[in-house]
Amino acid sequence: MSAIPDPVAAAVAATVARHRQDPHYILQMLREIQEACDWIAPEAIDRLQQALGLPRTKVEGVAGFYSFLYTKPRGRYRVLFSDNITDRMLGNMELLRRMCEQLWIERGKTSEDGLVSVDTTSCTGMCDQGPALLVNNYAITRVDAPRVDAICELIRAQVELAAWPREYFRVDDQVRRKDVLLGAALAPGEALAAGCARGAEALLAELKLSKLRGRGGAGFSTGLKWEACRNAAGSEHYVVCNADEGEPGTFKDRVLLSAHADLVFEGMSLCALALGARRGMLYLRGEYRYMLDQLNAVLERRRQAGLLGIGILGREGFDFDIEIHLGAGAYICGEESALIESLEGKRGTPRNRPPFPVTHGYLDQPTVVNNVETFAASCLVALRGGAWYAGIGTSASAGTKILSVSGDCARPGLYEYPYGVSVSEVLAACGAVDVQAVQVSGPSGVCLAAGEFGRRIAFEDIPTAGAFMVFDQRRDMFAVARNFVHFFAHESCGFCTPCRVGTSLLRNLMDKLNNGHGSPYDFAEIEKLNRILQAMSHCGLGHSACNPVLDTIAKFRPAYERRLQQKEFEPAFDLDWALEPARQMTGRDDAGAHIGSVEKS
Amino acid sequence: MSASFTIDGKAVPFAEGQTIIQAALAAGVYIPHLCHHPEFKPHGSCKLCTVRISGRQSASCTTLAQAGMAVESDTPALNDERRTLTQMLFVEGNHFCPSCEKSGNCKLQATAYDLGMMTAHFDHFFPSRPVDASHPDVLLDFNRCILCSLCVRASRDVDGKNAFALSGRGIKTHLIVNAKSGRLADTDVTLQDKAVRVCPVGVFLRKDRGFNVPIGRRVFDLKPVSAYVDATAALAKE
Ligand SMILES: Cc1cc2nc3c(=O)[nH]c(=O)nc-3n(C[C@H](O)[C@H](O)[C@H](O)COP(=O)(O)O)c2cc1C
Ligand code: SF4
Ligand code: SF4
Ligand code: FES
Numbered sequence: 001m002s003a004i005p006d007p008v009a010a011a012v013a014a015t016v017a018r019h020r021q022d023p024h025y026i027l028q029m030l031r032e033i034q035e036a037c038d039w040i041a042p043e044a045i046d047r048l049q050q051a052l053g054l055p056r057t058k059v060e061g062v063a064g065f066y067s068f069l070y071t072k073p074r075g076r077y078r079v080l081f082s083d084n085i086t087d088r089m090l091g092n093m094e095l096l097r098r099m100c101e102q103l104w105i106e107r108g109k110t111s112e113d114g115l116v117s118v119d120t121t122s123c124t125g126m127c128d129q130g131p132a133l134l135v136n137n138y139a140i141t142r143v144d145a146p147r148v149d150a151i152c153e154l155i156r157a158q159v160e161l162a163a164w165p166r167e168y169f170r171v172d173d174q175v176r177r178k179d180v181l182l183g184a185a186l187a188p189g190e191a192l193a194a195g196c197a198r199g200a201e202a203l204l205a206e207l208k209l210s211k212l213r214g215r216g217g218a219g220f221s222t223g224l225k226w227e228a229c230r231n232a233a234g235s236e237h238y239v240v241c242n243a244d245e246g247e248p249g250t251f252k253d254r255v256l257l258s259a260h261a262d263l264v265f266e267g268m269s270l271c272a273l274a275l276g277a278r279r280g281m282l283y284l285r286g287e288y289r290y291m292l293d294q295l296n297a298v299l300e301r302r303r304q305a306g307l308l309g310i311g312i313l314g315r316e317g318f319d320f321d322i323e324i325h326l327g328a329g330a331y332i333c334g335e336e337s338a339l340i341e342s343l344e345g346k347r348g349t350p351r352n353r354p355p356f357p358v359t360h361g362y363l364d365q366p367t368v369v370n371n372v373e374t375f376a377a378s379c380l381v382a383l384r385g386g387a388w389y390a391g392i393g394t395s396a397s398a399g400t401k402i403l404s405v406s407g408d409c410a411r412p413g414l415y416e417y418p419y420g421v422s423v424s425e426v427l428a429a430c431g432a433v434d435v436q437a438v439q440v441s442g443p444s445g446v447c448l449a450a451g452e453f454g455r456r457i458a459f460e461d462i463p464t465a466g467a468f469m470v471f472d473q474r475r476d477m478f479a480v481a482r483n484f485v486h487f488f489a490h491e492s493c494g495f496c497t498p499c500r501v502g503t504s505l506l507r508n509l510m511d512k513l514n515n516g517h518g519s520p521y522d523f524a525e526i527e528k529l530n531r532i533l534q535a536m537s538h539c540g541l542g543h544s545a546c547n548p549v550l551d552t553i554a555k556f557r558p559a560y561e562r563r564l565q566q567k568e569f570e571p572a573f574d575l576d577w578a579l580e581p582a583r584q585m586t587g588r589d590d591a592g593a594h595i596g597s598v599e600k601s
Numbered sequence: 602m603s604a605s606f607t608i609d610g611k612a613v614p615f616a617e618g619q620t621i622i623q624a625a626l627a628a629g630v631y632i633p634h635l636c637h638h639p640e641f642k643p644h645g646s647c648k649l650c651t652v653r654i655s656g657r658q659s660a661s662c663t664t665l666a667q668a669g670m671a672v673e674s675d676t677p678a679l680n681d682e683r684r685t686l687t688q689m690l691f692v693e694g695n696h697f698c699p700s701c702e703k704s705g706n707c708k709l710q711a712t713a714y715d716l717g718m719m720t721a722h723f724d725h726f727f728p729s730r731p732v733d734a735s736h737p738d739v740l741l742d743f744n745r746c747i748l749c750s751l752c753v754r755a756s757r758d759v760d761g762k763n764a765f766a767l768s769g770r771g772i773k774t775h776l777i778v779n780a781k782s783g784r785l786a787d788t789d790v791t792l793q794d795k796a797v798r799v800c801p802v803g804v805f806l807r808k809d810r811g812f813n814v815p816i817g818r819r820v821f822d823l824k825p826v827s828a829y830v831d832a833t834a835a836l837a838k839e
Contacts, residue, residue, distance in 0.1 A: 042781055057766035057779045064768030064777070330770070347767070352645050352663045494748070494767075494774035496646050501689035504772045505723055532685050535658045536648045572724055 011036035012047040023052045024363075026062055026345035030069050031286070031328050035136075038078075039070040065347040065493075067121065067329030068137060068286050075110045075117040077155045081143075082132040084123035084248040085483040086406045086469060092131035095148050096120065102152040116155050122331060122487055123248035124287045127406035127469070128174050128413045136161055137289040140168045169290065173255045174413030177429060179400045180392060181263075181377055182416045188262045189307050191379035195270045196313055198382065203274050204230070209386025211398035212378065216242055216334075216371030217441070217465040217540075222378060225368055226274045229358040232366035239271045239280035239320075240343065240362065240369045244327055244334035246285060247442035248487060249467030252402040253372040255414050257284075257291055260376060261298045265322055267375025269307065270382050271368055272320040280322040281362070283339050286329050295324055331491035335539055336369040338493065349495045350539040373402055373466070393419030397458040405430045407470035415468075417457065424453040426468060434472045437556070442467040443484035444544035447477075447551035477556035478563065482510040484548035492541060499542030502533045506546065512572040513563045521569040523553065523560075604668035608632075608652075609675050613666075621661035621672060622650050631827040632674050633683050633712050635690075635801050636749035637662040639833055641758065647690075647749055649683050649712065680716055687713040692723045693772070695730065695744035696802075702811050703803030705819025706839055709747060710802075711826035730775070735786035739797055740806040746776050747802055756796035764790045776804070798837070814839065 015032040019025035026048070033044050040063055049056050063069045070078075081087065081096045100107055100118050110117040126132035129141040135151070138161060147168065154164055175182055195203050208223030229237060241264065245253040256264055268280045284291065299322055302308045312318040325343055327333050333342045337351035340362050361367020370378075377399055381389045390398045397419035403426060406412045410431030417426065427435055438448045440457070441464035448455065448462070455461050471480060489507040494500045506529050509522055530546035537543050553560055576595040583593050605614045608621075608630050615624035620643055625632050636647040645663035652661045653673040661672070673679065690709060698704050730743040748767060753776075756764040768777045780787035790797065797805050816822065820835050829835055 046781065055763035055766075055779055056781065057763050057777060060777055061766040061768045065770045067770075347770075352643065490771065492771040494769070494771040497648050497686050497689055497747075500748075500772055500774065501693045504726070505689070508724065528685070532682055536651050536682060536686065538645065538648070538660075 008033075008037055008041060008044050009047060012044055012051060016048070016051045021052060023054055024343075024345045026052065026054070026059065027066070027328065027342060028325060028345075030059075030063050030066075031326055034069055034328075038076050038136075039073050042071075045071075061347055062345065065330065066286075066327070069328050073110055073114055075115055076158070077116040077161075078134075078136055079116065079118045079151075079155075080121035080124075080134045081118070082122075082124035082126060082130060082134070083120035083483070084127055084130075084487075085480050086127040086249065087123070087131040088479070088483060089407065089475070090131040092120075092133075092143070095131060095143055095145065098145060099148050099152060102149065103155065115158070121287075121329065122246070122491060123250075125245055125251040125254050125285070126171065127249055127251060127404065129172055130406075134287065135164075137286055138169060139171060139287065139290055141171055171254070171258070171290070173259050175255065175259070175416075176405075176411055176413040177415040177417065179416040179418060180380060181373075181400055182260070182402065182414065184260075184263065184380060186263065186266075186379065186383065188266070188302065188305060189313065191263075191266050191383045192269050192273075192307060193313060195273055195382035196315060196318070200230070200274045200276070203270065203382060206381055206386035207274075207378065210381040210389035211386075212374070212381060212389065213397070213459060214371055215373035215377065215401065215465070217247075217444075217463075219459050219463055222370065222374055225358060225370070226271060229366045229368045230275045232359040234359075234365040236279065236363070236365045237275040237277040238362040238365060238367040239268050239275065239277045239322075240336075240339070240357075240367055241268055241280070241282040241372060241375055242334060242336065242339060242369055243282055243284045243288070243372050244331075244339060245288075245372070246331035246334045246491075247444060247465050247467055248484070249404060249406055249439065249442045249469045250465060251404045251406075252414055252466045254288060254291075256372050256376055256402070257288070257295060261295055262302070263376040263379050264372050265298065265302060265308070267370075267378040268322055269312065269320055270378055271370070271375065273318065275366070275368060277368075278319050278321070280320060281343055282322060282324045283333070283343060284324055284326050285334075286327045289326060292324060292326060299324075330493075331487075332493040332539075332541055335541065338539070339369065340367065347493075349493050371465075394456075394458050394460070396460040401457055401464065402466055403457070403464070403468045404466050405468045405470065408432060408435070408472035408475070409470045419458045420456050422454055422456050423448060423462070426457070427453060427470065430470070432470045432472070434474075435470055436473045436475060437471045437477055437480075439469040439471070439480070439548075440464050440467065442469075443487055443548050444540070445547070447480075447548060447555060449555040476559055477552045478513070478559040481548040481552040482514060485510045485545070488541065488545040492545075496536075496538035496542065498532050498536040499538065499545065502529050502537075502542070503545050505529055506533075506549065508572060510549065513560065515572075515574065515577075516563060516565050517570045517572055517574065518560075518564050519569050520564065526550070526553070606666055606668060606670040606672060608672045615666040619666050621652060621664050621666050623662075624666045625661065625674075626831065629830045630674075631829075632661050633680075633716065633827075634662060635708055635712065635747060636751065638751055638754075638799060639831075641751065641754045641799075644750055644754070647686070647747065649686055651679065651682070653679060684713070684716040684718050685722070687716060687718050688720075688722045690747050691718075691721050692725045693728070694746060695725075695727065701745070701803045702806050703745075705814075705816055705822045706836060707803055707821070708801035708826065708832065708836075709745075711821035711832075714821070715825045715827050726772075733778070733783075733785050735784040736788075736790065736808075737786070738792045738808055739785060739790065740808055741778075741785055742804055742806060743776060745802045746804050748774055748776070749801060751799040751801065752776070752796040752805065755799045756790075756794065759795040762789060762794065762796070764788050764794070764796055
């Protein structure tokens with residue numbers, strides 16, 4: 001026995017044992033190693049690879065894909081400021097600079113003593129209580145200057161995260177308007193018992209009658225999806241809940257899981273009943289790490305209550321259980337086929353479709369993937385029937401939709417409305433005044449200008465996955481679009497040429513405009529990129545990556561024209577900017593270190 | 602009679618389970634492609650092979666042929682978009698064709714010529730991608746990698762070695778080799794491996810020979826890529 005225990009060896013052994021040496025769990029293992037050791041050292045990859053009998057390329061390929069997995073040391077404290085436009089509007093960049101100055105570090109670099117790093121990350125889903133940040137993947141909300149100062153003190157004093165003031169980690173639900181779903185208050189097991197009483201066939205019939213459609217974006221009929229999966233041949237059927245909630249500005253799944261987890265798990269169980277599935281998985285975005293223990297506790301309580309496990313509700317043959325998989329910072333894993341790849345322990349690359357998950361999903365078996373809200377809503381259908389549910393909302397959009405409202409308004413938070421609610425009704429309810437624009441359904445969605453606020457939230461008018469970001473007259477809509485374009489460039493999975501290169505080209509174009517080098521020529525370039533991305537991309541991310549720019553050019557053109565100082569084409573190359581590395585190396589920033597000719601009149 | 606569909610009006614027969622590009626190439630109809638290789642399973646990442654079917658565009662290497670479908674491929678609009686894709690691939694890496702040993706035998710270069718690409722159009726990214734000259738027989742020049750995964754697939758599916766993989770994400774996606782040191786010399790790769798011979802561009806170079814066939818007499822110097830019934834086979838003979 002060696003006297004000094006090797007922490008890396010111990011961490012690898014523990015996680016491999018916890019996941020029964022199953023290589024499908026490699027992402028979970030990497031994540032746990034990262035948590036235990038602060039990074040994934042080459043030795044950790046050695047050991048993991050040996051324990052699982054996998055090639056090193058496989059492990060490194062996966063580790064390199066996810067933003068929250070580090071194969072280089074990133075410090076014992078890894079601070080990531082959420083960088084959605086709503087965080088920006090609340091001053092996150094100023095706070096980030098303040099933290100970097102106090103800690104004497106450069107953004108994106110690890111401090112020389114290996115203690116801390118500070119950087120940005122895509123929207124963390126705390127837009128109604130931002131600016132937000134993550135420390136070692138735990139969310140801190142309502143960051144302000146005093147809180148930044150206090151955090152710097154805690155880091156410098158090397159206080160364990162567990163001993164930081166609990167108040168920092170407080171995440172509020174902020175439910176502002178309840179309707180049938182958020183107001184349901186069902187007892188655990190109530191909907192499941194109703195579903196069991198109906199039986200699988202009748203449950204599917206009610207679901208189709210209810211006209212319930214997916215709440216994750218695409219709006220596919222839930223009843224048809226479950227039925228197609230039930231009818232698909234396979235050795236096992238799987239139920240997967242999509243809690244990746246990566247679309248910037250969306251946070252309703254977070255609240256559903258924190259306040260109504262039973263409803264979500266119960267919807268998954270109903271699905272299992274309909275499919276004859278025995279295994280369910282909930283894919284929780286890495287940003288919601290703080291919820292893992294509480295969700296596992298709910299699962300355990302449900303097992304104790306006979307609502308999960310063998311012989312659910314005393315019914316012979318109704319065996320079903322749920323496990324939670326945590327993501328690790330990759331928006332693309334919200335796309336259902338990429339999500340399944342990630343569940344299988346791979347890089348989150350969208351698959352070629354068809355075949356679709358209903359016939360070839362997890363481990364190539366028939367799989368239902370639904371959004372958190374869809375599963376929750378299915379409980380209402382099981383309990384109160386399809387006809388009742390179809391009576392809510394509009395004829396093409398049955399039921400209610402939960403909106404995550406953030407940005408310039410007095411009362412950000414969740415608003416549940418029957419479908420058909422107008423944008424202006426929501427604006428009035430949340431106390432938004434002087435509104436210039438609303439971005440519905442996040443960067444992939446649509447940007448509405450004042451003349452369009454009479455339009456309705458519904459599949460037949462403005463479909464949405466839930467985000468509702470408000471911008472008042474003070475806001476620069478070009479900056480909004482530029483923030484979204486940076487998001488897409490950062491989150492492109494890199495699989496296909498048009499999106500991998502196109503999103504970076506688009507980002508560079510927007511930066512060029514921002515730096516005052518734009519000309520009308522660049523609008524044509526944006527159009528061209530949009531055509532390629534829409535027509536040639538492999539998945540929805542690439543298809544919608546140009547939406548925010550096209551919408552804002554069409555509706556807020558002055559915001560762009562303000563930046564067009566050039567009438568003729570001008571290259572993006574900037575001689576003065578090219579000297580920046582030399583300035584950094586020599587530590588100079590005086591007038592002599594700049595090219596004089598860039599003086600602007 | 603076997604089932605058939607049309608490409609630009611020309612009838613193309615196909616067998617059940619064939620993709621559009623498989624049936625097309627078998628019938629001597631050229632569709633531009635880079636990540637497709639007749640010996641490997643459909644992949645679908647480069648998107649050069651995109652065609653139009655009933656107004657919708659999709660990659661012909663991952664779309665199954667169906668009886669009666671009318672496929673548009675050799676149209677000015679599609680070739681425009683394909684040319685843009687080749688330009689994207691050029692600016693994303695570092696391609697200095699005049700000094701590249703693969704010049705004339707490179708599918709990217711040949712496809713770009715064939716599509717009439719005259720300039721890179723976009724600003725170059727100039728990524729930093731150091732070469733790996735550690736291996737006694739093979740040089741890896743990552744500057745030219747277009748991330749088509751062919752070497753990855755060949756090593757995994759044919760050589761049984763998993764010597765290569767893609768890591769990173771988005772524009773930072775890059776090829777890695779199966780060694781803790783990250784060096785090819787520390788892998789079990791040999792000149793006999795399929796993986797060493799499938800690269801459509803000039804990443805994998807044999808050290809023991811160079812410019813065997815002089816520039817001017819190489820595969821795509823003789824005729825354009827679109828004029829080959831089977832460019833892959835012609836390249837394999839080199
Ligand atoms: C780039 C991309 C990201 C997505 N992210 C999510 C997500 O975070 N949550 C979600 O439920 N659906 C997301 N989707 C949609 C899923 O692919 C899928 O349609 C959905 O989970 C199906 O569930 P539903 O029918 O209940 O909506 C995303 C799709 C794309 C293309
Ligand atoms: S469109 Fe973008 S995210 Fe989707 S597969 Fe292509 S590179 Fe990946
Ligand atoms: S090295 Fe060649 S074969 Fe391998 S991914 Fe890159 S371009 Fe494709
Ligand atoms: S050849 Fe079809 S996508 Fe590359």
